[in-house]
Amino acid sequence: MNDLHDNLSNEFQDPEYRYAYAESFLNTKVATQIKVLREARGLTQADLGLLVGTKQSGFSRFEDVNHSSWKTDTLWKIARGLGVRVDINFETFGSLIEDKKHFNRESLLRPKFEDDPVFHEAQVPSEPAKNEVAAVSDQAVGDATILLPPESVTGLTHTFEVLQNAVVPAVRACVESWEPALKKLSKELAENAKQQDAFLVAMMQAATVQGSMLTTGVGAPAQTRLKHVPRQRRSNVITIHKRSESTQVRRRSHYGRRKQRTA
């Protein structure tokens, strides 16, 4: 690395050269870190693309060291998908040599917010949340953050397929203990309508709508709302109702029963 220092000391005398070299390394660093973090979370380019709002083919350019037209809003979208923040610094040219020296996979890894020891070292999942998950499966599972693409939240109505597509990549990033539980569940879901409902209820309980993001949380109100969705709709549709819409559904339901009774 002393060789590199000696070589760059000479080459960097040309301002055009040193700025181009530094820009190239910055692009390399950003593209490589996205790839490293995505792989560490067990996500495919298509998975992360879904969270960012692009197709796999479009997302792949962000993992190319030749990509140079970065936009901060795109970086923030990617950061959201990876559970990290974006930081921008002005640095000396001298520090570039050290950066190159320590440029490896480990140096680029960052835990997502849920695994950040600064915030989650001493936290234990609350008892009600644990019990609710256990009700779905006998196997203990951890917390998850479920990110949905903003467009799928529009209207606050999700088909089961859309939610599942969004959940799968998030689950991939979770601890391995999720896998057997989900395998067991997917079998049961295909066979058992009651289990299917239970799964949907649990998903709703695990999810609290916060703008375009679904995060873990206690969701008793969501469960209450789901009760008012007709069973045949519950089998393949997850509907997150606003309170007013929920009331409308309930009223229609009562009206329907009254009408039946009258008949």
Place this chain on the structure above:
Amino acid sequence: MNEWKVYFYLGGLRRDNVIRAWLKAESVSIAQVAAFQDKIDTLEASGPDMVPGFISDTPVAKDIYKMKIKGNKGMKQLRPMCCRGPFGSREYTILIGAIEKDRKLIPADVKERAQDNLTALIADPTRRVRERLA
């Protein structure tokens, strides 16, 4: 200390660094030379996994891989051809320079010429050098 090494093929009777000669002949800007050198430095220091998109994942011809140094608008799209090794598992040798224009490589026979250079290198391992581009 470097784990990976990048060499340049020495061509012709005078055994010139074909890439340095090519960059000069094509009047490649100093900014693109710097970007090229940065990627080579990172490749040598950290390995090919740490420069995704720099070297093609699949060969463009037998044992020949395409390198990519994107140029901004108005700049040349540099696509040098390289091979892995051929004498060590943690090394690359850049065999010939090429430019991509309208999705076509210039010169058109660059893949064949890269293979010829690789054959010549295997026959004479002294036909390569490690040095800076600038």
